[in-house]
């Protein structure tokens with residue numbers, strides 16, 4: 798897969814729930830590898846952005862598979878964890894508002910409230926159950942990606958158009974002009 802396989806809004810698939818994977822197969826492994834390739838290629842073309850994670854729906858496959866970067870602070874580390882049928886079993890900590898972007902929402906960032914701590918359950922590529930507790934930015938990433946598997950995009954969680962920003966060519970954020978922000982909010986899914 799390549800960066801061109803990454804779908805963007807208003808593609809309806811991004812508002813569709815993904816299927817659970819019954820048994821982990823070589824196909825799931827191939828999908829995960831393709832998703833990692835696409836994310837890294839997407840990042841290589843963007844000086845000011847980081848490919849932190851991806852959900853299979855973002856390459857048009859409605860399967861509950863997400864890939865999450867191991868190191869969010871180091872572009873040179875190109876390794877990812879793969880989580881199949883990921884779900885949040887418990888949220889904890891505070892709700893914290895921070896800026897979030899998405900490979901499927903071109904150049905728009907938004908301030909989104911997320912829990913600072915979440916407990917996750919998933920299966921790995923060997924088909925074994927995994928459980929982990931994520932905090933901080935990792936917790937945010939899991940909430941964002943698990944939202945994708947449920948057909949929710951981060952802009953669906955932005956209620957105030959003033960909380961949307963555009964990433965400019967120089968890497969700085971500027972407020973999204975009101976008509977564009979209103980359009981982004983109006984295109985929200987049914988979830989909220």
Ligand code: ZN
Pocket residue numbers: 898899900901941945
């Ligand atoms: Zn996303």
